Amino acid sequence: MxxxxxxxxxxxxxxxxxxxxxxxxxxxxxxxxxxxxxxxxxxxxxxxxxxxxxxxxxxxxxxxxxxxxxxxxxxxxxxxxxxxxxxxxxxxxxxxxxxxxxxxxxxxxxxxxxxxxxxQNCIQLLKPGIHHIYNQEYYYFSLFALNESILSISQAEYTLDHYLLKRDDPLCVSNEVKGDYTIIENNENIILVQSRDAQ
Incomplete structure (x- = not known):
């Protein structure tokens, strides 16, 4: 519900x-x-x-x-x-x-x-797994580790393959969805921030 x-x-x-x-x-x-x-x-x-x-x-x-x-x-x-x-x-x-x-x-x-x-934004926690981030209301996205997570990103402006994202690492700020959706795979909890330009 x-x-x-x-x-x-x-x-x-x-x-x-x-x-x-x-x-x-x-x-x-x-x-x-x-x-x-x-x-x-x-x-x-x-x-x-x-x-x-x-x-x-x-x-x-x-x-x-x-x-x-x-x-x-x-x-x-x-x-x-x-x-x-x-x-x-x-x-x-x-x-x-x-x-x-x-x-x-x-x-x-x-x-x-x-x-x-x-x-302008939607923030949520992504539990371990494979996630599809759709290019509907939000075009940009950023990812932040709560501790550490092995992270892969595909179908995005900036891709990653099994990158170790640490809590103090801002590498994944301001990425962009390519096509209909981006695929994110993580093995630990991460924070997803989806954003759009001010209207």
Whole structure:
């Protein structure tokens, strides 16, 4: 099952209407502004401008002092309800510490498909295996090792054959899909960032 989380205000981004949403803190206001009623709302709502926004919504109010971020709590809630595909919107444009926390969660919940999406990028963890990266919404892609991974890339502008990609190696930044798709093979977890030019 798939669900999307909206965590904060989105600059110029129009959210897809064909999925269910969880509003995370200030993200509730963004969803309602775009005509979307969230299936659930969660957070401490410390950044909410109008508390009346929460009326008639299914909500869980979290304490302001806690050991997890609102986004972390929302992901745990979604997983507890059986969702195994989660899209995160509104988690890249604000505080960098919160963004890095989200990146940690990609690895923590690696058995769930989690994508971080903004107007220009889609970020996800690729588990060991062979992956096809299609040239549809995103033309560029970059790869980053979490530790070390033997990496092969074919049908791309820059190809690799069993290259040892280490955590401190930025070699795989800004590659390009050639043809309909690129093939990536990795033996350990890596981070995939797909990007497009600003519109």
């Amino acid at each position: 798939k669900i999307a989380l909206c965590a904060t205000h989105l600059e110029k981004m129009i959210l897809p209407q064909d999925r269910e949403y969880i509003g995370v803190d200030h993200g509730v206001e963004e969803l309602l502004k775009q005509g979307i009623t969230p299936k659930f709302a969660i957070g401490d709502f410390d950044s909410l401008q109008n508390r009346q926004t929460l009326e008639n919504l299914n909500i869980q109010i979290l304490p302001e002092r806690k050991d997890v971020t609102d986004t972390h709590a929302a992901i745990e809630y979604a997983i507890s309800k059986g969702y195994d595909e989660i899209e995160l919107y509104g988690v890249t444009g604000g505080r960098l510490d919160h963004f890095f926390a989200v990146m940690c969660l990609l690895e923590k919940y690696q058995d769930v498909s989690i994508k971080v999406i903004d107007q």
